[in-house]
Amino acid sequence: MNNFLQTPIEYLKGVGPQKAEALKKELRIFNYQDLLEYFPFRYVDRSKFHKISELHLVDGFAQIKGRITRIFDSGMGRGKRLHATFQDDFGVVDLVWFKGADWIRSSLKINEEIIVFGKPTIFRGQWNIPHPEFVDPKKQLQIGFQPVYSSTEKLNRMGLNTKGLQKIILPLLNLMKGQIEEILPQNIVEENRLMTREEALYTIHIPKSELEARNARLRLKFEELFFLQMELLMRKKISMNKSSGFIFAKVGEAFNEFYDKHIPFELTGAQKRVLKEIRKDFTTGHHMNRLLQGDVGSGKTLVALLSMLLAIGNDFQAALIAPTEILATQHFESIKEMLSEMNVDVRLLTGSTKKKDRKILHEDLLNGEVNILVGTHALVEDVVKFKNLGLVVIDEQHRFGVAQRAKMRKKNTTPPHVLVMTATPIPRTLAMTFYGDLDVSVIDEMPPGRKPIVTLHKYESSRARLFGFMREQIDLGRQVYVVYPLIQESEKLDYNNLMEGFEAITRAFPRPKYHLSIVHGKMKPEDKEFEMNRFVKGETQIMVATTVIEVGVNVPNASLMVIESAERFGLSQLHQLRGRVGRGAEQSYCILMTGDKISKDSLKRMQTLVRTNDGFEISEVDLQLRGPGDIMGTQQSGLLDLKIANLAKDGGLVSLTRDVAKKLLTKDPKLELAENAGVRKVLIDILRNKPNWQEIA
Ligand code: ADP
Ligand code: MG
Numbered sequence: 001m002n003n004f005l006q007t008p009i010e011y012l013k014g015v016g017p018q019k020a021e022a023l024k025k026e027l028r029i030f031n032y033q034d035l036l037e038y039f040p041f042r043y044v045d046r047s048k049f050h051k052i053s054e055l056h057l058v059d060g061f062a063q064i065k066g067r068i069t070r071i072f073d074s075g076m077g078r079g080k081r082l083h084a085t086f087q088d089d090f091g092v093v094d095l096v097w098f099k100g101a102d103w104i105r106s107s108l109k110i111n112e113e114i115i116v117f118g119k120p121t122i123f124r125g126q127w128n129i130p131h132p133e134f135v136d137p138k139k140q141l142q143i144g145f146q147p148v149y150s151s152t153e154k155l156n157r158m159g160l161n162t163k164g165l166q167k168i169i170l171p172l173l174n175l176m177k178g179q180i181e182e183i184l185p186q187n188i189v190e191e192n193r194l195m196t197r198e199e200a201l202y203t204i205h206i207p208k209s210e211l212e213a214r215n216a217r218l219r220l221k222f223e224e225l226f227f228l229q230m231e232l233l234m235r236k237k238i239s240m241n242k243s244s245g246f247i248f249a250k251v252g253e254a255f256n257e258f259y260d261k262h263i264p265f266e267l268t269g270a271q272k273r274v275l276k277e278i279r280k281d282f283t284t285g286h287h288m289n290r291l292l293q294g295d296v297g298s299g300k301t302l303v304a305l306l307s308m309l310l311a312i313g314n315d316f317q318a319a320l321i322a323p324t325e326i327l328a329t330q331h332f333e334s335i336k337e338m339l340s341e342m343n344v345d346v347r348l349l350t351g352s353t354k355k356k357d358r359k360i361l362h363e364d365l366l367n368g369e370v371n372i373l374v375g376t377h378a379l380v381e382d383v384v385k386f387k388n389l390g391l392v393v394i395d396e397q398h399r400f401g402v403a404q405r406a407k408m409r410k411k412n413t414t415p416p417h418v419l420v421m422t423a424t425p426i427p428r429t430l431a432m433t434f435y436g437d438l439d440v441s442v443i444d445e446m447p448p449g450r451k452p453i454v455t456l457h458k459y460e461s462s463r464a465r466l467f468g469f470m471r472e473q474i475d476l477g478r479q480v481y482v483v484y485p486l487i488q489e490s491e492k493l494d495y496n497n498l499m500e501g502f503e504a505i506t507r508a509f510p511r512p513k514y515h516l517s518i519v520h521g522k523m524k525p526e527d528k529e530f531e532m533n534r535f536v537k538g539e540t541q542i543m544v545a546t547t548v549i550e551v552g553v554n555v556p557n558a559s560l561m562v563i564e565s566a567e568r569f570g571l572s573q574l575h576q577l578r579g580r581v582g583r584g585a586e587q588s589y590c591i592l593m594t595g596d597k598i599s600k601d602s603l604k605r606m607q608t609l610v611r612t613n614d615g616f617e618i619s620e621v622d623l624q625l626r627g628p629g630d631i632m633g634t635q636q637s638g639l640l641d642l643k644i645a646n647l648a649k650d651g652g653l654v655s656l657t658r659d660v661a662k663k664l665l666t667k668d669p670k671l672e673l674a675e676n677a678g679v680r681k682v683l684i685d686i687l688r689n690k691p692n693w694q695e696i697a
Contacts, residue, residue, distance in 0.1 A: 004032060004175075004176070004179040004180075005031065005032050005033035005036070005179075005180070006031050006032070006033065007031055007032045008020075008030065008031055009023055009024070009029055009030060009031055009032065009034070009035060012032070012035070012168060012171065012172055013171050014167060014168045014171065015168055018158070019158060019160065019168075022154060022155055022158055022160065023035075023155075023160070025154075026152045026154055026155050027152070027155070032172060032175075032176070035168070035169060035172060036169075036172065036176065036201050036205075037201075037643055038149065038165070038169075039204055039205075039217075039220070039643065039644055040147030040148055040149050040204065040205065041148060041149065041150050042060070042147075042148045043145055043146060043147055043148060043207065043210070043213055044060065044061045044063075044145075044146045044148060045144075045145055045146075045210065046063055046117070046135075046144055046145065046146050047144050047145065048063065049063055049064060049065050049115075050062040050063060050064055051064075051088060051089075051090040051091070052064060052066070052087065052088050052090045052091030052092065052093055052127065053090035053091045054090075055091075055093070055120045055127050058120060060119060061117065061118065061119050062117070062118065062119070062120050062129075063115060063116070063117045063135070064086070064088055064093070064115070064116055064117075065088060065113065065114075065115050066086055066087050066088035066089075066113070066114070066116075067086070067087065067088075067110075067111050067112060067113055067114065068084045068085065068086050068095075068108055068109065068110050068111070068112075068114070069085050069086070069087055069110065069111065070084070070085040070110070071083070071084050071085075071105065071108055071110065072085075073101075080101070081096055081097065081098060081101075082096070082097040082101035082104060082105060083095065083096055083097075084108055086116060086129075091127070092126075092127075093120065093126075093127040093128055093129055094123075094126055094127065094128035094129075095116065095118075095128070095129050095132050096128050096129070096130045096131070097130070097131055098130070098131070099131075107134075113137075114134060114135075114137075115134070115135040115136075115137055116129065116132040116133065116134060116135070117132060117133040117134075117135050118130070118131065118132035118133060144208060145206075145207050145208060145209060145210065145212075145213065147162070147166065147204075147205055147206070147207075148162050149162045149165045149166070151164075151165065166205075169205050170205075170206070173202050173205055173206065176198070176201070176202070177198075177202075178198075179198075180196075180197050180198035180201060181197070181678065182196055182197050182198075182678060183197060183223070183678040183679065183681070183682050184197070184222075184223060184226065184678065184679070185664070185675045185676055185678070185679060186675060187675065188226075188660060188664070192222065192656075192660070194218070194219040194222055195215055195216060195218075195219040196219075197219070197223070199216070199219075200215075200216045200219035200220050200223075201216075201220075202216075203215070203216035204216035204217060204220060217644060218653075220643075220644050221644050221645040221650055221653055222653060222656075222657060224642055224643060224644055224645045225642075225645045225650065225653050225654055225657040226657040226660060226661055227679075227682060227683065227686060228642075228645075228657075229654075229657050229658045229660075229661040229662075230661045230664075230665075230679065230683055231683065231686050231687065233661055233662065233665055234665075234683060234687065235687075237665075237669075243286065243287040243415060244285055244286060244287065244414065245284070245285060245286050245287030245288060245414060245415065245417055246282075246314075246316065246390050246414055246416070246417065247282070247283060247284075247285050248279075248282035248283065248310050248311060248313075248314040248316070248390070249283065249314065250313060250314060251279075251310065251313060252309070252310060252312065252313015252314055253313050254309040254310075254312040254313040254342070254344060254371075255306060255309040255310050255312075255313050256313075257342060258305075258306070258309055258338075258339070258342060259306070261341070262338060262339070262341055262342065263302075263338075264338060265447065267299075267302070268299065268443070268445045268446070268447055268448070269445055270294075270298070270442070270443040270444055270445035271299055271302060271303050271443060271445075273441075274292060274294075274303055274441040274442070274443055275303055275306055275307070277290070277439070277441050278290060278303070278307050278310075278419065278441070279310060281417065281439070282310060282311075282314075282417065287414075287415050287417065287418075288417035288418060288419070288439075289417075289418050289420075289438050289439065290417075290418070290419050290420070290438065290439045290440070290441060291420050291421075291422065291438045291439070291440045291441070292304075292419060292420065292421045292422070292441045292442075292443070293421075293422055293423075293440060293441070293442045293443070294421070294423065294442065294443030294444075295423060295443070295444075295446070295579070295614070295615035295616070296423045296575075296576065296578075296579025296615070297446065297447075297450065297579060297582065297583060298423075298443040298444075298445070298446055298447070299443065299446075299447050300395070300421045300423070300443060301331065301334065301335075301395075303443070304320060304393045304395070304419065304421060305335055305338065305339075307391060307393065307419055308320065308372055308391055308393065309344075310391075311390040311391040311417075312344060312371050312372070314390065315388065316388050316389065316390025316391065316416075317365070317368070317370060317371060317372070317373070317386050317387060317388055317389050317390060318371070318372050318373075318389070318390060318391040318392070318393070319372070319373045319374075319375070319379060319386075319389060319391070319392050319393070319408070319416075320335075320372065320373070320374045320375075320392075320393045320395065321375060321376065321377070321379055321380070321392065321393070321394050321395065321408070322374070322375075322376060322395045322396065323376070323377075323395070323396050324376065325350045325351060325352065325376055325525075325529060326529065326532055326533070326536070327395065327396070328348065328350050328374055328375050328376045329348065329350070330554050331374050331395070332346065332347075332348040332374040335372065335374060344371045344372065345364075345369055345370050345371045345372070346370075346371065346372045346373075346374065347361055347364070347370050347372070347373050347374070348373075348374050348375060349361060349373060349374070349375035349376075349378050349379050349384065350375055350376045350378055351376060351377075351378050351525075352529075353378065361373075362383065362384065362385070365384065365385060365386050365387065366385055366386070366387055367387060368387035368388065373386075377404065380404050380407050380408060382407075384411075385411065386411055386412065388412065389411045389412045389416045390412070390416050390417065391416055391417045391418075391419065392408045392409075392411075392416050392417070392418050392419070393418075393419045393420075393421065394408075394418065394419070394420045394421065395421050396421065396422060396423065405418065405420075420438075423576065423579065423615070424572055424576065424619075444616070449585075450582065451582065451585075451586075451587050451588065452582070452613045453561075453578055453581060453582040453588045453589065453590050453613055454587065454588070454589050454590070455578065455589070455590040455591075455592065455609050455610045455613075456589065456590070456591050456592065456610065457566075457591075457592045457594065457606040457607070457609075457610050458591055458592065458593055458594075459593075459594060459595070459596045460593065460594070460595055460596050461596055463593070466562065466591065466593065467505075467508045467509075469560070469589075469591070470509075470542070470560060470562070471509070473559055473560045473589075474509075474514065474541045474542070476559075476586075477557075478541075478557060478558065478559040478560065478586060479535065479538065479540075479541050479542070479543070479555060479557050479558040479559070479560075480541060480542045480543070480558065480559075480560040480561075480562065481542075481543045481545065481558060481560070481561045481562065481577075481580055481581070482501065482505065482542060482543070482544045482545070482562045482564065483545055483546065483547060483561070483562070483563050483564065483577055484497055484498040484501055484544070484545070484546055484564045484565065485546070485547070485564070485565050485568040485569055486498070486520065486521065486546035486547060487568065494546075495520070495522070497564070497565070498520060498544070498546060501544065501564060502516070502518055502544045505542060505544060509541075509542060514541055514542065515534075515539060515540040515541060515542075516540055516541070516542045516543075516544060517531040517532070517534050517535045517540040517542070517543045517544065517545075518531060518543075518544045518545065519531045519532055519543065519544075519545040519546070520545060520546045521546060531543075535555065536555055538557060543558075547569075547573065547577070554583055555580070555583070556583045556584035556585075557584055558580060558581050558583070558584075558588075559581055559582075559584065559586045559587065559588040559589065560581060560588065560589050560590075560591070561577060561578055561580055561581045561588075561589070561590040561591070562590075562591045562593060563577055563578075563590065563591070563592050563593065564593050565593070565594065565595070566592035566593055566594050566606065567594040567595065567598045567599070567602035567605070567606070570605075570622065570626070571605050571608060571609070571618055571619075571621060571622040571625065571626075572615075572618065572619060572622050574592070574605065574609055575609065575615055575618050577590075578590040578609065578613075590609070592606050592609060592610075594606065601625055604621070604625065605621075605625070608621045623647075623648045624648055624649075664676065664679070671683070
């Protein structure tokens with residue numbers, strides 16, 4: 001690597017041992033490169049002046065030309081303030097000092113044109129600028145466009161605030177001239193009209209205009225995302241080369257018979273497309289690792305079944321794993337039903353499968369009698385062995401650990417193909433990044449004839465009407481969910497709310513006319529199952545629950561979902577919950593109950609759900625509101641250590657750089673061309689230094 005960039009930070013003029021220590025500790029700046037890559041997080045445009053009448057439009061700092069018309073004091077003792085009334089042709093602001101009043105007072109002149117710079121705020125209905133900076137009009141033009149760096153309290157105390165940081169960066173920018181190698185291939189730089197690396201590293205710290213700053217940022221974001229994509233593509237390639245997979249050469253009889261005679265409905269276009277993608281994977285000789293994303297109710301199960309039939313037609317067995325017993329049972333029953341006319345042996349294995357039955361099952365799996373095994377985690381255990389497992393389908397993967405997936409792969413000498421299904425939509429740019437080494441298929445089309453769920457946001461004050469609406473739905477023969485939040489930190493309070501809610505509903509919906517189920521995490525698993533089953537069978541009309549019902553349950557007769565304290569749920573969770581209804585032919589409703597006062601973000605979440613049923617659109621809003629870290633969970637946050645790019649905001653660049661990276665690798669798969677030497681060097685370094693964060697393969 002370039003020696004200049006690796007120069008320890010203490011070698012820089014103006015950085016003594018003390019400051020160096022602080023920079024290392026507080027900002028993890030160890031060498032020249034770290035400092036150069038400590039980018040400003042924003043700029044203030046000092047070439048512009050603001051009118052006082054337009055201060056409400058200013059984002060952060062303002063620069064105003066005008067004159068002081070009056071100087072006065074207010075307050076006593078520690079509350080003492082120095083004020084100067086400052087005005088331009090358009091309005092008046094109050095300049096205020098809390099400290100150093102005497103010294104400042106002596107430098108203030110009435111009625112002379114001056115320039116002040118500072119952060120305007122409103123206090124008691126009037127604009128004021130605390131501790132403004134006075135700008136010398138002669139120097140003003142040189143100041144131009146100013147970077148703002150984030151700092152810490154400790155650094156501030158050592159004089160390393162924005163200005164202090166600027167002071168040590170400026171000399172480095174002069175030193176660096178001619179020292180920075182280009183790491184992107186020339187043709188990529190040119191085709192995308194990027195600044196050179198040196199130009200960008202220089203310009204980002206002292207741009208002359210907003211446009212220059214933007215171009216510098218663009219180049220550096222491009223570089224960062226490009227190498228991220230290169231890394232992911234290389235990892236994928238490495239794992240592909242490593243693992244060969246079974247070839248399902250033919251479509252097979254099982255598939256054909258089902259498709260011709262028994263399939264209950266015509267596949268949607270999206271289902272067909274995804275099936276083609278899967279079928280193609282089965283013929284490559286490589287191990288398939290595919291993620292299937294599709295909104296709740298988009299028909300993933302049928303795709304899973306058809307894929308399993310492909311395996312069976314090629315003399316392999318298939319397994320389908322679901323996160324809960326109820327879900328596994330539902331899958332089992334619907335698959336059995338769909339295959340009832342066919343000679344396919346489908347079995348179920350869950351925690352409650354009896355020992356005696358288990359023994360028989362184990363044998364039949366080993367001798368190949370069983371074609372499809374549906375089950376829960378019980379299926380993962382080592383005692384469950386197959387004769388020739390060719391495909392594993394995992395439903396609702398976010399409930400499933402990497403370790404368990406790895407275990408399933410070991411159930412045959414060559415790892416069986418893996419199809420992972422999830423209804424938690426992940427924004428495209430995130431999916432590309434996080435599952436960069438998985439292939440992603442998307443079902444983006446709903447089966448025909450679905451009535452979109454009508455979603456309403458209601459405030460606590462209209463609770464009485466809610467019960468009326470519930471009664472209406474139940475009297476029509478439908479069923480209702482009422483869901484309460486349960487969050488660990490406030491567990492006790494949440495249980496109280498749940499119980500109080502349950503009692504209130506019991507009073508409003510008395511026996512014998514109405515029957516209620518309740519399900520929460522503190523119940524024994526058997527009791528939970530029992531209650532759920534009563535609701536599934538229609539013996540109870542109202543299911544009061546915490547989020548344990550979130551995943552997969554299918555009760556087509558349920559037409560109303562009431563979510564209590566909806567402001568406390570995340571967007572994607574709300575969308576998942578809502579997906580429990582709208583599965584039958586009837587019009588379904590989701591009612592989001594919130595407190596009368598909710599935050600702006602909460603309101604945005606409610607409005608988003610009311611506006612759309614599209615899980616992908618919702619996930620995009622979620623990404624904007626929460627950022628990628630929260631969505632993907634902390635375990636993957638290492639991947640999110642991006643210095644300048646933002647996966648939420650730079651979606652276009654993510655796609656662009658992915659295409660550019662793919663093109664480069666197609667042309668030069670081993671990075672042997674001279675033009676790609678820089679890429680090769682950087683990439684080797686990355687692959688060597690980063691831990692293997694996604695060891696799925
Ligand atoms: P999910 O993707 O949430 O797992 P399911 O596979 O449970 O969705 O499918 C939801 C419902 O849609 C099921 O009742 C299923 O039978 C039905 N379905 C699936 N595919 C189609 C289709 N092509 N046409 C009509 N209905 C379909
Ligand atoms: Mg499903």
